[in-house]
Amino acid sequence: xTPEAGETLALRALVWLIEQDxxxxxxxxxxxxxxxxxxxxxxxxxxxxxxxxxxxxDDAWVTGFCDAxxxxxxxxxxxxQALPGGEQVHxx
Numbered sequence: 001x002t003p004e005a006g007e008t009l010a011l012r013a014l015v016w017l018i019e020q021d022x023x024x025x026x027x028x029x030x031x032x033x034x035x036x037x038x039x040x041x042x043x044x045x046x047x048x049x050x051x052x053x054x055x056x057x058d059d060a061w062v063t064g065f066c067d068a069x070x071x072x073x074x075x076x077x078x079x080x081q082a083l084p085g086g087e088q089v090h091x092x
Contacts, residue, residue, distance in 0.1 A: 001075075003045075006082030009075055010048035013055055014038070016065050023061065027054055045083045052080040 001009075018024050018038065028034070031050070033041070041047030055061045056076050066073050 001078045001082040003082050003084065006079035007045060007048060009069075009071070009079040010045075010052050010083060011042060012069055013065055013076060013079075014042055014048065014051045016068055017051060017055065020064075027051075030054070046085055049080055049083050049085055052076050052083075056080070 017027055028038075031054075041051075055065055062073055062076055066075060
């Protein structure tokens with residue numbers, strides 16, 4: 001996945017997250033973000049990585065997003081890894 005494709009998928013994930021009334025509240029409560037912060041964050045790859053990290057915390061959220069957008073269940077993690085700073089470091 002290219003960084004551009006990763007960013008596009010992450011933006012789609014952000015929109016999906018915002019549309020989920022109960023989940024949006026959990027995300028905003030956990031991060032302390034306001035609605036304005038969400039708008040500003042949409043242009044920041046580091047913020048988009050955090051959106052993908054949040055969605056990847058729960059299998060039901062991953063499947064919900066992926067099913068809604070007809071993408072493989074691996075897509076959020078692939079997008080995360082494609083974004084700047086999203087690489088996972090393996091120490092072994």
